[in-house]
Amino acid sequence: MLVYKKNSFTCFNNIAKLFVNLKFIIQKLTFPRRCVLCAARGQDDLDICIACAGDLPYMKNACPSCGAILPNEMAVEDTTKQCGACFGQNLPFQCVYAAFLYQNPIAQLLIDLKFNQKLLYAKVLGTLMADYLEKCYSKKNKPQLIIPVPLHKKRLRERGYNQALELARPIEKRLQIPVDKYSCVRVKQTAAQSLLPFDERQSNVRQAFAIRKPLAVKYVAIFDDILTTGSTVKELSQVLRKAGVTKIDVWCCAKTVVADP
Numbered sequence: 302m303l304v305y306k307k308n309s310f311t312c313f314n315n316i317a318k319l320f321v322n323l324k325f326i327i328q329k330l331t332f333p334r335r336c337v338l339c340a341a342r343g344q345d346d347l348d349i350c351i352a353c354a355g356d357l358p359y360m361k362n363a364c365p366s367c368g369a370i371l372p373n374e375m376a377v378e379d380t381t382k383q384c385g386a387c388f389g390q391n392l393p394f395q396c397v398y399a400a401f402l403y404q405n406p407i408a409q410l411l412i413d414l415k416f417n418q419k420l421l422y423a424k425v426l427g428t429l430m431a432d433y434l435e436k437c438y439s440k441k442n443k444p445q446l447i448i449p450v451p452l453h454k455k456r457l458r459e460r461g462y463n464q465a466l467e468l469a470r471p472i473e474k475r476l477q478i479p480v481d482k483y484s485c486v487r488v489k490q491t492a493a494q495s496l497l498p499f500d501e502r503q504s505n506v507r508q509a510f511a512i513r514k515p516l517a518v519k520y521v522a523i524f525d526d527i528l529t530t531g532s533t534v535k536e537l538s539q540v541l542r543k544a545g546v547t548k549i550d551v552w553c554c555a556k557t558v559v560a561d562p
């Protein structure tokens with residue numbers, strides 16, 4: 302009886318697998334991936350063609366402490382090669398990893414993701430970021446948790462989703478690091494940082510975040526879509542440190558090109 306049950310279970314499993322494979326093949330034949338930039342055929346599991354992906358403005362030489370663009374070629378992994386603004390500073394986070402420069406077409410993709418409901422772009426950019434981060438952490442320990450910068454509940458209701466969380470999903474899957482969207486909340490409804498002058502951004506986000514649930518880990522990655530002055534991630538890092546987190550890296554999709562004052 303037990304053998305019969307086991308055999309029928311295996312048989313059911315094989316049929317289920319066959320259906321999943323068939324569905325995948327039919328999907329590939331009827332709805333092939335299309336590049337979000339040029340509409341040419343995309344890659345196997347990604348809506349961007351190899352040529353367009355190769356032309357994206359990848360970040361090549363950035364300060365490992367703040368993500369600012371350095372004047373000459375320096376290895377991202379070399380933590381001794383900081384920019385002048387970071388040298389000797391005691392920042393609340395360890396390393397900043399920005400996959401791209403905030404230039405077109407990345408800038409337009411992020412704007413459309415944020416304001417025009419183009420959630421597919423989160424999958425494309427998040428997957429490309431996962432490739433990048435996998436290389437960054439190939440020789441060192443990875444954070445234990447990804448914390449997307451939370452939106453205030455009113456803004457979340459208006460937009461319907463948090464773009465940082467959507468971008469982090471493919472990274473969660475590939476790097477096998479869970480995303481935590483519950484422990485940290487935005488308690489203050491702040492003005493959009495992009496609309497403020499640089500010197501008002503830090504005060505705008507002061508006391509904007511709170512911890513709702515204690516964190517069980519010591520090493521986290523804060524995730525944001527765009528990094529400019531770093532005021533938001535600095536504020537969130539300080540809140541996380543008070544909650545017992547001892548090491549923080551910052552991951553962002555794109556770093557603005559304009560140098561911070």
Ligand SMILES: [Zn+2]
Binds near residue numbers: 341353
């Ligand atoms: Zn293309």
Ligand SMILES: [Zn+2]
Binds near residue numbers: 365366368383386
């Ligand atoms: Zn720096």
